[in-house]
Amino acid sequence: MSVDTATRPVEPPADTAARSRALSALWAGTWPKVGAVVAFVAIWQAVVLSGWRPEFVLPAPLTVAQTLGDLVREPEFWQAIGTTLRRALVGFAFAIAIGTVVGIAVSRFRPVRAAIGSLITGLQTMPSIVWFPLAILLFGLNEQAITFVVILGAAPSIANGIISGIDHVPPAFTRLGTVLGAGSVDLYRHFVIPAALPSYVAGLNQGWAFAWRSLMAGELLVIIEAKPSLGSRLSFAQDFNNAPELIAYMVVILVLGMLADTVFSSQSRRMRRRRGLAVD
Amino acid sequence: MTVTENEARPAPGARPEPVAHGGVRLTGVTKVFGRGATATTALQDVDLDVRPGEFVTIVGASGCGKSTLLSLVAGLEQVTTGTLEVGGRVALMFQEATLLPWLTAAQNVALALKLRGVARAERTPQAHALLERVRLGAYADKRPHELSGGMRQRVALARVLAQDASVVCMDEPLGALDAMTRDHMHDEIERVAGEAGLTVLFVTHNVREAVRLGDRAVLMGSSPGRVVHTEHIDLPRPRRMEDPEVARRAGSLTAALREDVARHVG
Ligand SMILES: Nc1ncnc2c1ncn2[C@@H]1O[C@H](COP(=O)(O)OP(=O)(O)OP(=O)(O)O)[C@@H](O)[C@H]1O
Ligand SMILES: [Mg+2]
Numbered sequence: 117m118s119v120d121t122a123t124r125p126v127e128p129p130a131d132t133a134a135r136s137r138a139l140s141a142l143w144a145g146t147w148p149k150v151g152a153v154v155a156f157v158a159i160w161q162a163v164v165l166s167g168w169r170p171e172f173v174l175p176a177p178l179t180v181a182q183t184l185g186d187l188v189r190e191p192e193f194w195q196a197i198g199t200t201l202r203r204a205l206v207g208f209a210f211a212i213a214i215g216t217v218v219g220i221a222v223s224r225f226r227p228v229r230a231a232i233g234s235l236i237t238g239l240q241t242m243p244s245i246v247w248f249p250l251a252i253l254l255f256g257l258n259e260q261a262i263t264f265v266v267i268l269g270a271a272p273s274i275a276n277g278i279i280s281g282i283d284h285v286p287p288a289f290t291r292l293g294t295v296l297g298a299g300s301v302d303l304y305r306h307f308v309i310p311a312a313l314p315s316y317v318a319g320l321n322q323g324w325a326f327a328w329r330s331l332m333a334g335e336l337l338v339i340i341e342a343k344p345s346l347g348s349r350l351s352f353a354q355d356f357n358n359a360p361e362l363i364a365y366m367v368v369i370l371v372l373g374m375l376a377d378t379v380f381s382s383q384s385r386r387m388r389r390r391r392g393l394a395v396d
Numbered sequence: 397m398t399v400t401e402n403e404a405r406p407a408p409g410a411r412p413e414p415v416a417h418g419g420v421r422l423t424g425v426t427k428v429f430g431r432g433a434t435a436t437t438a439l440q441d442v443d444l445d446v447r448p449g450e451f452v453t454i455v456g457a458s459g460c461g462k463s464t465l466l467s468l469v470a471g472l473e474q475v476t477t478g479t480l481e482v483g484g485r486v487a488l489m490f491q492e493a494t495l496l497p498w499l500t501a502a503q504n505v506a507l508a509l510k511l512r513g514v515a516r517a518e519r520t521p522q523a524h525a526l527l528e529r530v531r532l533g534a535y536a537d538k539r540p541h542e543l544s545g546g547m548r549q550r551v552a553l554a555r556v557l558a559q560d561a562s563v564v565c566m567d568e569p570l571g572a573l574d575a576m577t578r579d580h581m582h583d584e585i586e587r588v589a590g591e592a593g594l595t596v597l598f599v600t601h602n603v604r605e606a607v608r609l610g611d612r613a614v615l616m617g618s619s620p621g622r623v624v625h626t627e628h629i630d631l632p633r634p635r636r637m638e639d640p641e642v643a644r645r646a647g648s649l650t651a652a653l654r655e656d657v658a659r660h661v662g
Binding site: 294302 | 470472487488490492494496497498507508511512539540541542555559
């Protein structure tokens, strides 16, 4: 051992300590997920090795990984992701606008609630794929048909999120607003909307999940030749019996869905923590 | 000045002079909730004249209309008959601090300033100054859930000051606090109200607290709610909850209160 050991600070410098703490927190959140993926891949591999189905139908994990590695080098792959994400974002943006306006209208105006309050919940329970025959009749086999169904899939959840958020604003807050002299616009802006925000974000999260599902259903049903999308690539992979590519696309779809969910749930956790609410 | 007059009644001995800034005057105020068979007379023929800067405490059995009285003064409800005159802006403080959980202490105070029309640039420094006045300067950037119950009520007190009201209605503001924190809040409310020259209407269930704080304690009776007894408390300040004289006055008020409760239970 060298002699200068004793003169070195015992504690690592502060920023290193902070960084290592952040890393260990990250690791604590990550290792269960990594473990689950490893376990899943192991089971998959075991099923393949058991010979339950021939390899060209159920390829091994490594084969799929190699296919995915090849895919990411093709421009069509990124084009497909681009098309799908653009459709998802456009549809979701419309759904947010429509769901928010409808939600506020229902929570504000009694006749509107009586008229369409329960219809919104009904729409929410309706599998969005049943809209496609009508959408295709109305718009034809094109982008509008897909967007139409994505909006119908997502908007009811978003509207319901804002309705239940506003319904459950503590009366003490609105009373306070009145005491502080807020007019109806200020009452909404500073008391009602912020109080309803956690429920609204939960509605957005659920709305996104429905939008994503509707979009995938739409891309499998409404295939537009000129525009490769994740759904159409998945469908072609099936047509050509290309099992490795089919599963590779499924993995991509799963990962994109999970990424979006991570964004929403981290936002909602941050908001709940700031308000001193329970964070699971 | 706000005047509510739902029924022109010839006041006995006619009171021509309007209520002064910071004063509150109820003349024959009756408040009925609902109508027909379900109507509840919460207040009947209440007369109360509060001087500017006076600290009036209100005690009475549960349901005798204390909160209703404050809601009328604060303008949250309208009188059914009678006249209510209030000289200036009214602020209201509740049993719960009702701070907005998505804002910091300073932002909660600043929101009251904003709704009062204070210019944006002045809000933050003013909010900090108000928090200093309730000795919470160091907690300006904390969120409500990071504060104790007593601290939250002090933020609510700073917010009341932000409203720049001349009359403050407090509805059992210390009911949820432990005895130590409550004693501390007595000093704080007394000091802050004194400094700002506020008129205070303070509802409490604690008779001793009513004597500790009030220039005058008003005892309300129930079914229907009305003023049954007024006690002028001319004890020197500062007072303490444990003072024997405070205890003695509280004793006589409690006897009067018991009498009213017994009349309705027995
Ligand atoms: N919004 C309302 N609608 C109908 N009745 C009401 C309403 N508010 C109060 N009351 C009735 O008026 C009466 C007085 O109520 P109030 O809340 O003023 O009593 P209180 O003295 O504050 O009671 P406590 O000490 O329990 O707070 C009660 O009988 C109550 O039921
Ligand atoms: Mg009450």
